[in-house]
Amino acid sequence: MKTIVGLEIHVQLSTATKLFCGCSTDYRDDEPNTHCCPVCLGLPGALPRLNKRAVEYGLKVAKALDMRVPEESEFARKNYFYPDLAKAYQITQSDRPLAVEGTVEIEDDEGHEKIVRITRAHLEEDPGRLIHIAGGSKYSLVDYNRSGIPLLEIVTEPDMRSPQEARRFLNKLRTILEYLGVFDGEREGGLRVDANISMEGSERVEVKNISSYKGVEKALTFEVTRQRNLLRRGQKVARETRHFVEGRGITTSARSKEEAQDYRYFPDPDLPPLRVAGWVEAIDLPELPVARKNRFMAQYGISLNHARTLTGDPKLADFYEAVAHVEPVLAATWVADTLLGELNYREMSIAAVPAERIAELIALLRSETITDAAGVQVLREMLDACAAGNPCEPPAAIVEREGLTRAAEGEFTQVVEKVVAANPQAVEDYRAGKKGALNFLVGQVMKETRGRADPRELGRIVSEYIDRGGV
Amino acid sequence: MAGTLDFSPDDRYNAFITTCAEAPFGDGPLAGTAVAVKDNISTAGIRTTCGSKILDGYVPPYDAHVVDLLRRAGAAIVGKTNMDEFGMGSTTETSAFGPTRNPVDLTRVPGGSSGGSAAAVAAGLVPMALGTDTGGSIRCPAAFCGIAGLKPTYGRVSRYGLIAYANSLEQVGPMARTVEDVSRLMSVIAHYDPRDSTMLDRPYNHRPSAEVKGLRIGIPEEYFGEGVDPRVGESVRDAIGVLEGLGAETVPVSIPGMRHALAAYYVICTSEASSNLARFDGVRYGPAVDTRKSWHEAYQDLRRELLGAEVRRRIMLGTFALSAGYAGQYYAKAQVARRKIREDFGRALREADVIAGPTMPTVAFRLGEKTDPISMYLSDILTAPANLAGIPAISVPCGRVDGLPVGLQIMGRQFEDERVVDVAFAYEQEVRA
Numbered sequence: 067m068k069t070i071v072g073l074e075i076h077v078q079l080s081t082a083t084k085l086f087c088g089c090s091t092d093y094r095d096d097e098p099n100t101h102c103c104p105v106c107l108g109l110p111g112a113l114p115r116l117n118k119r120a121v122e123y124g125l126k127v128a129k130a131l132d133m134r135v136p137e138e139s140e141f142a143r144k145n146y147f148y149p150d151l152a153k154a155y156q157i158t159q160s161d162r163p164l165a166v167e168g169t170v171e172i173e174d175d176e177g178h179e180k181i182v183r184i185t186r187a188h189l190e191e192d193p194g195r196l197i198h199i200a201g202g203s204k205y206s207l208v209d210y211n212r213s214g215i216p217l218l219e220i221v222t223e224p225d226m227r228s229p230q231e232a233r234r235f236l237n238k239l240r241t242i243l244e245y246l247g248v249f250d251g252e253r254e255g256g257l258r259v260d261a262n263i264s265m266e267g268s269e270r271v272e273v274k275n276i277s278s279y280k281g282v283e284k285a286l287t288f289e290v291t292r293q294r295n296l297l298r299r300g301q302k303v304a305r306e307t308r309h310f311v312e313g314r315g316i317t318t319s320a321r322s323k324e325e326a327q328d329y330r331y332f333p334d335p336d337l338p339p340l341r342v343a344g345w346v347e348a349i350d351l352p353e354l355p356v357a358r359k360n361r362f363m364a365q366y367g368i369s370l371n372h373a374r375t376l377t378g379d380p381k382l383a384d385f386y387e388a389v390a391h392v393e394p395v396l397a398a399t400w401v402a403d404t405l406l407g408e409l410n411y412r413e414m415s416i417a418a419v420p421a422e423r424i425a426e427l428i429a430l431l432r433s434e435t436i437t438d439a440a441g442v443q444v445l446r447e448m449l450d451a452c453a454a455g456n457p458c459e460p461p462a463a464i465v466e467r468e469g470l471t472r473a474a475e476g477e478f479t480q481v482v483e484k485v486v487a488a489n490p491q492a493v494e495d496y497r498a499g500k501k502g503a504l505n506f507l508v509g510q511v512m513k514e515t516r517g518r519a520d521p522r523e524l525g526r527i528v529s530e531y532i533d534r535g536g537v
Numbered sequence: 538m539a540g541t542l543d544f545s546p547d548d549r550y551n552a553f554i555t556t557c558a559e560a561p562f563g564d565g566p567l568a569g570t571a572v573a574v575k576d577n578i579s580t581a582g583i584r585t586t587c588g589s590k591i592l593d594g595y596v597p598p599y600d601a602h603v604v605d606l607l608r609r610a611g612a613a614i615v616g617k618t619n620m621d622e623f624g625m626g627s628t629t630e631t632s633a634f635g636p637t638r639n640p641v642d643l644t645r646v647p648g649g650s651s652g653g654s655a656a657a658v659a660a661g662l663v664p665m666a667l668g669t670d671t672g673g674s675i676r677c678p679a680a681f682c683g684i685a686g687l688k689p690t691y692g693r694v695s696r697y698g699l700i701a702y703a704n705s706l707e708q709v710g711p712m713a714r715t716v717e718d719v720s721r722l723m724s725v726i727a728h729y730d731p732r733d734s735t736m737l738d739r740p741y742n743h744r745p746s747a748e749v750k751g752l753r754i755g756i757p758e759e760y761f762g763e764g765v766d767p768r769v770g771e772s773v774r775d776a777i778g779v780l781e782g783l784g785a786e787t788v789p790v791s792i793p794g795m796r797h798a799l800a801a802y803y804v805i806c807t808s809e810a811s812s813n814l815a816r817f818d819g820v821r822y823g824p825a826v827d828t829r830k831s832w833h834e835a836y837q838d839l840r841r842e843l844l845g846a847e848v849r850r851r852i853m854l855g856t857f858a859l860s861a862g863y864a865g866q867y868y869a870k871a872q873v874a875r876r877k878i879r880e881d882f883g884r885a886l887r888e889a890d891v892i893a894g895p896t897m898p899t900v901a902f903r904l905g906e907k908t909d910p911i912s913m914y915l916s917d918i919l920t921a922p923a924n925l926a927g928i929p930a931i932s933v934p935c936g937r938v939d940g941l942p943v944g945l946q947i948m949g950r951q952f953e954d955e956r957v958v959d960v961a962f963a964y965e966q967e968v969r970a
Contacts (some may be wrong), residue, residue, distance in 0.1 A: 110587075152816065335703075
């Protein structure tokens, strides 16, 4: 049974001001209804005035996704009543969107490249937000701070074949948006998704308003199971709108009333048609993820996997380029594998890490002043300091203070003797040809010497010592 | 120079919804001049109701652009004038604050929807007033009350702060006893405002000139046909004769699209209104919604109770005209008719410099006379076309029929407001002299 998925993605554009007025978009953590004016409150008589920057951001995305920008596009009113919708209509684009017909390249489930077609992208305003106070208050509160935040709605063709593909598409799209500098990935609710999913030949179900990438994969996975089970039992999939219940990882049927909506779209008479096709040529695109990934492989000689990871986030890619000069391949391993793992563990952002310190650390590793194990120890100390908001000590100082300089060969003879003597069973196992026994012994020596020796070298020393007959 | 104007008019006409007993004023070309403002134009700190209960108690936190310009010109804003609820009417009888009476004959309507502004000027309570014109709402009451009123070219005056009825049709405009004062007030309010995206930067700085020699005046047969009181037509022809006496010539022109004008006009204005007026839900301003009900039910009840019958009728008409399955038949067709009318006027205004005809097909109705909505809608037949075409149109008094004023309407090319003012001025100067 073939799964067919199409997405509608609402992206909050990171302009300084709202789509149709001068109110600041940076309202997070501020009191409700403090970023409002007659326009975004929909006061009688107020008129919308289009934010040029939002149009430029939309066109940037259009260009990056290889879209066509029609000579003329148009704003329309989408009419419906809801307390968070100040004017009782949303200004959006309907028949004549800003841009049409683009593509995004992703990997399919077999790891092959595939194209997801983009149907259209259009500008619209975000509504306000209803706040329901816990404990069964008889009021709902309305916060219009979000009212008028510019959104770019990007609609795909039904080109994805699994929930995993949908997630990969979203990751790819988010990366492109971040590269373009039109979207702040750290904003909560900055990207919201409606997903259409069907089994080939069956009715389509729309899952509305999913607010995280993981949520999209979860909701779609749930739907695949639900729809397949229905069909297996000989039942039909109903064409309907469903809501994703994030906490439980399930979707539930929305009331049919909502589907019967007639939005009575018509061109907004307050806004003249938009003629901006001529702006596209002048837009300078930054190097996009695919190009940067290819350049990283060619310029730095690093693996596809490392290049993919490092270019998956523009800030991470910039960080890598700031430390790559020490030794590109070693730097790629340390940034993409070690550093990223440590950051995830601490839920830290790469922005909090001083690149020059990491460059110094990589230099110490390259000159074999310290071992990898000691490198990890130093890295952790530095990150802990950064996370606590303390100044980040130079790695050389930590090495000095902690005495982590790589040991010279003869330095561990005593430790080796001691470990071998204390573990006769392991020695016997080693002699019996069990590989794990040597690793165990080396581990014991590492522990005693706090990682100051290179484990490969230690392996050689320990085995030679036993082979020489030492017990 | 700046000071306060005491304003306590003898308002027997119910021309005002709100008056300001002490109106502050500043320096400038209108220093100390009392100006009345129609109650659908936002005034910071002064209640603005649109003649509706649903906005009773609403005090805007900001000034409309035109009000800001008035204040900066030194004018004293002395009150807010009565109007048909949300501008929906041609008599000022649909106001939730009671009808306004025509100062010329208290048993007659002043016309509408800017009836309060027209009556205040005609009665001499103020020398000038702002009205708004969506389908004739400045020109109709100007004609009925015997004053002058200009509907500017669409895009010449900022709509920022004008509480929208039909955005693509309406303009704020000046009303006064003389064309000269209409022109003076126009010079104050017609300045570019980037907040209105449908506006062009074409300020009006003009002193009227009475020179009409060689002017070609187009006479459209449609403006003198069926439904037009022949005595009104006669007065207007006489007035055009006066202009000919001053050296103008007349040419016959035709606006065949006129037969679709009213239908197109009512579909477009009600469609836009159905969307514009949806925001009046009692959540943010006006009488508060009943929070004990579910929001959907509360909205319905509030709107049913606080919106008048004519407003509800037009909201329903517009909602229907935009509905899925019907929008093609109504909204889209109306746009086609509108384009046709625009083209007709474009052609006629290549053959002539201005077009002249009656403003209204009749003189002022008796209060309560128009009970059937269709016959009320028909009275907009001669004014609504200028709104559909976006062209400037002025009404200037030209004689009387049965002792009631008749209006001569002069329409011109887009952004040639100066020319229609000049023609009206030439006529006015000639008959006054």
